[in-house]
Amino acid sequence: MDTQKYIPVRHLCDLYHTEVSFFRELDEKGLVEIISLENSLYVHKDKLYEVERIIRIHRELNVNIEGVDVVLNLLxxxxxxxxxxxxxxxxxxxxxDDR
Structure with missing residues (x-):
């Protein structure tokens, strides 16, 4: 599989100052699909906007993952x-216009 279309979760963790477990929980809840390739975890580049949106809701509004799911569904x-x-x-x- 072509990894150029994917961003390593480790890189996202460093970028957003979060843990791998956060991304695994997002994957478990079906919010962001995590792909496992060559013993590393990846997120598709097309999902980066969703990841940023989820992190903003989670941090700025202090909403847990289940709440983030509800907020995204409502939006x-x-x-x-x-x-x-x-x-x-x-x-x-x-x-x-017909009048």
């Missing part, structure tokens, strides 16, 4: 609802 639901509101507003404009 996803909020995005869906905002998109639905935009879609409905767009449809309403069609009817308003």
């Amino acid at each position: 996803e639901k909020l995005d869906q609802l905002q998109n639905e509101v935009l879609r409905i507003q767009s449809r309403l404009r069609l009817y308003e």
